[in-house]
Amino acid sequence: MQLTIEQAAAFAELPLAGLRREYPNHLSHALNSADDAQTPRALHPVFYGCYDWHSAVHGYWLLARCARLYPTLAAISRIEAIFEEHFTEAALQQELAYFQAPSRRSFERTYGWAWLLALAQELDCWSRATVWRSRLQTLVDEIRGGFLRFLPIQSYPIRVGTHPNTAFGLKLALDFARQSKDNTLEAALVGAAQRYFSADRKYPAQIEPGGDEFLSGGLCEGLLMASVLGAGKFPEWFTQFLPDLSTLTNLLYPAEVSDRSDPKIAHLDGLNLSRVWCMKGIARHLPTTHPARAQLLDAARRHLDASLPHVASGHYEGEHWLATFALLALGE
Numbered sequence: 001m002q003l004t005i006e007q008a009a010a011f012a013e014l015p016l017a018g019l020r021r022e023y024p025n026h027l028s029h030a031l032n033s034a035d036d037a038q039t040p041r042a043l044h045p046v047f048y049g050c051y052d053w054h055s056a057v058h059g060y061w062l063l064a065r066c067a068r069l070y071p072t073l074a075a076i077s078r079i080e081a082i083f084e085e086h087f088t089e090a091a092l093q094q095e096l097a098y099f100q101a102p103s104r105r106s107f108e109r110t111y112g113w114a115w116l117l118a119l120a121q122e123l124d125c126w127s128r129a130t131v132w133r134s135r136l137q138t139l140v141d142e143i144r145g146g147f148l149r150f151l152p153i154q155s156y157p158i159r160v161g162t163h164p165n166t167a168f169g170l171k172l173a174l175d176f177a178r179q180s181k182d183n184t185l186e187a188a189l190v191g192a193a194q195r196y197f198s199a200d201r202k203y204p205a206q207i208e209p210g211g212d213e214f215l216s217g218g219l220c221e222g223l224l225m226a227s228v229l230g231a232g233k234f235p236e237w238f239t240q241f242l243p244d245l246s247t248l249t250n251l252l253y254p255a256e257v258s259d260r261s262d263p264k265i266a267h268l269d270g271l272n273l274s275r276v277w278c279m280k281g282i283a284r285h286l287p288t289t290h291p292a293r294a295q296l297l298d299a300a301r302r303h304l305d306a307s308l309p310h311v312a313s314g315h316y317e318g319e320h321w322l323a324t325f326a327l328l329a330l331g332e
Helices: 005-018 053-069 078-088 091-102 111-125 127-153 166-179 183-197 218-239 267-284 291-310 320-332
Strands: none
Touching: 005 053, 005 078, 005 320, 053 078, 053 111, 053 127, 053 320, 078 127, 091 127, 111 127, 111 166, 127 183, 166 183, 166 218, 166 291, 183 218, 218 267, 267 291, 267 320
């Protein structure tokens, strides 16, 4: 269950096509005046493609990761060209200005925020990306500040299996903070995770999945707490969090996707793939003797088999984003 160069090449083709594709487009856009009634590309000169802002962000993340892991990819020159075309100082300053305009303090919070930091983290690791990463810094600073301002006032976590999920956003942001050695951001994220989740017991996993979910609320929380608690303390927490894992067939077996042309039902392929990412990450923090470890790894294989073949389904509803979650599932 590891990414191959053939898979990386196939996955890269999807954002290479989507990142310049302006329509169809799902805008989440607060208008402050009639002047704000503009096209997606006019509003977001960098992140206008791939159907919505956050999918464009993680489309670039996918390209950067594939290029870093496999610098001999046939598409490498096209990947570099699309970064050079879009990651200009002027375009990124316009993206920053969008965040700083009135009425937009919650724009893409925290899903898009977290993916922006994940993109910055990936560019930090890719030797060819130094200039593009430097130009992204002011937007990274804005997002970082957004987390530091927001977490103290977010009294309760959001546990749904869609974009607002708190645990998912904290996990990606925490990975960025640790790689960049940002102790202030790391402390804020760890403190928030402990405040929200450390006392959780007997998670009601029988309620999953919801009909349009692409994240498991329970497994995302488990993955985050594995990162927060570490292998020493995490197994005890997880045992109390999901004490009857073997009985939760709805969690251990993949969701059925009845119509991949439906943009909400297609989310369930993403659920299967993101569960793989979570299951593998949780299993790494459990001792080999823990009964849940083998159960999670077996379940991860089932989920991957169910949805990996459908990443390139011919339906843009899934193709504009699913390859990112396949990359998470396969890891490096």
